Amino acid sequence: MKTRYHIRPRHNIRPQSCIYALLASISVAVFSLPNAAHAAGTLAGTDIQNVASATFDTAAGPVTIQSNTVTIKVDELLDVTVSSTDPGDVITSPGQTSNVQRFRVSNTGNGDEAFALTATVANGGDDFDPSLQQIVIDANGNGVFDAGVDVVYTAGVNEPVIAPDQNITVFVITSTPAGVVDTNRANVSIVAAAVTGTGAPGTSFANAGQGGGNAVVGPTGAQSSASGFLAVQATSVTLNKTATILDPFGGNRPVPGAIVTYSLVATVAGTGLLNNLVITDPIPVGSQYQPASLTLEATALTDAADADAGNFNGTRISVAAGNVPAGQTRTVTFKVLIP
Amino acid sequence: MKLIIRIMMAFATLTGASLAVAATPLQLSSDVFVERTIEGVDGTKTVVLEKPKMVTPGDSLVFVVKYKNVSATTATNFVVTNPLPPAVAFNGTSDGQEIVSIDGGKNWGFLGDLRVAKEDGATRAAQRSDVTHIKWNLNQPLTAGAEGKLIFRGVVK
Structure with a gap:
């Protein structure tokens, strides 16, 4: 029995240069692994080469022949997706600068591609327009x-x-105008567009692809946008003052000898935290502050400027x-005497 | 390292092929086309084969291997083997008479008979995506002047 089958493995991806030799070897390694999905597909510039061989027997014995090699080059598919990677609205406040919003730009094509970035701060359907400070690329990749x-x-x-199947993080830095109020929101959007070109899917750019082939616009149109939101958290405070009179006769008339207890109630509204609330009140002319009568939330405070929160300076x-x-709310009380 | 070895082997086989062409009693040629679906204005879809001017991942390719006995004598035991390019996923042949290999050409069989070992030790039925080589074993003698073509389809990974 003669050997009928004569099988030789042969390579089918021919490196075009030293650079692509590296790429080719990577792709060979990837495809040889079972279940190693490569979402972006075969790298742009890869040559697909096909050769058939045949064996047969003649009177002179077994013969092996090869066909010609047919080669086609894989063109570059231009595709990109952009998404917001903030977990929710980015909190800001009136007049705040350097709001940071994060976006991810993913190259879903099959070639190394540069992407132009455009941020838009004046979008409709929201409450205010922040000012764009900068677009910043996450150079150290730490997010x-x-x-x-x-x-x-x-x-x-x-x-x-961005290399195929890779992504980068981009920060859009904005400032919030002073006039915004609590719960106002702003839509900040960013567009990434393939530098090689964009357009309807199927649009091609001759010889513009990585590896010497063409570049072809993929399903995304080679550009993508995403929105993220700023949300204003602001607080406001109202102060309500009431007086209770106790006269020397057990009544509530403002007569000499009567003690007036003033109550100051500060109510904080809105969202977030009101920082460093200080409540001050001048002693009414013609009345006398009653020493050690100052309280905050029903806790007595000394009159001296010391460790506790309150003082009386005369x-x-x-x-x-x-x-x-x-x-x-925060409630402060103090007493004065009507002389 | 593996790549370098492959390049050297390819070089050797290509050299051998060029020498063999002059003396061979058979001609073997390989060609490839891209299958495109063109949708007409009335919504009808037409599939056309065109020369591959532009190819991107996901495109369907049609490979055509033609053979002809150009000698005056009959060739027997005629076997055509086509390793699948690594960037192409097998998508069937036109005649269904092929046997395939899923392990780089070591073992052969009808696709439905082959099984792939899984990591847990079990096996699963081989899929078209597992195919690495295609082979046609033409059982009838190829007489002088006889010719034919073998067609298989693939998808660019």
Whole structure:
């Protein structure tokens, strides 16, 4: 019995240069692994080569022949997706600068591609328009905005190049106008567009693809956008003052000898935390402050300017109530004598 | 390292092929087309084969291997083997008479008879995506002047 089958493995991807030799070897390794999905597909510039061989027997014995090699080059597919990676609204406050919003730009094509970035702060359907400060590329890839470390993006100068199936994080830095109020929201959007070109799916750019082939616009149109939102958290405080009179006769007339208890109730509204609330009140002319009568939330405070939150300086009381969450109140009381 | 070895082997086989062409009693040619679906204005879809000017992942390819006995004598035991390009996933042949290999050409069989070992030791039925080589074993002698073609389809990974 003669050997009928003569099988030789042969390579089918021919490196075009040293650079693509590396790429080719990577793709060979990937495809040889079972279940190693490569979502972006075969790398742009890869040559698909096909050769058939035949064996047969003649009177002279077994013969093996090869066909010609047919080669086609895989073109570059231009595809990109952009998404917001903030877990929810990014909190801001009136007049705040350096709001940081995060977006992910993913190259879903099959070639190394540069992407132009455009941020839009004036979108309809929201409550205010922040000012764009910068677009910043997460140069160290840690997903966190590091001022002075990450690279400020300048259109036409440093469009980020993203490898197929890879993504980068981009930060959009904005400032919030002073006039906004609690619960106002702003839509901030960013567009990433393939530098090679964009257009309807199927649009092609001759010889513009990585590896010397063409570039073809994929299903995404080679550009993508995503929105993220800023949400204003602001607090407001109202102060309500009431007086209770106790006269020397057990009544409530403002006669000489009567003690007036003033109650100051500060109510914090809105969202978030009101920082460093200080309540001050001048002693009414013609009345006399009653020593050691100052309280905060029913707790007595000394009159001296010391470790506790309150003091009386001879003309007014002052109480530092600290940081107060929205929805809470702080009550200060003091007493004066009508002489 | 593996790649370098493959390149060297390819070089050797290509050299051998060029020498063999002059003396061979058979001609073997390989060609490839891209299958495109064109949708007409009335919504009808037409599938056309075109020369591959532009190919991207996901495209369907049609490979055509033609053979012809150009000698005056009959060739027997005619076997055509086509290793699948690594960037192409097998998508069937036109005649269904092929046997395939899923292990780089070591073992052969009808696709439905082959099984792939899984990591847990069990096996599963082989899929078209597992195919690495295709082979046609033409059981009839190829007489002088006889010719034919073998067609298989693939999808660019």
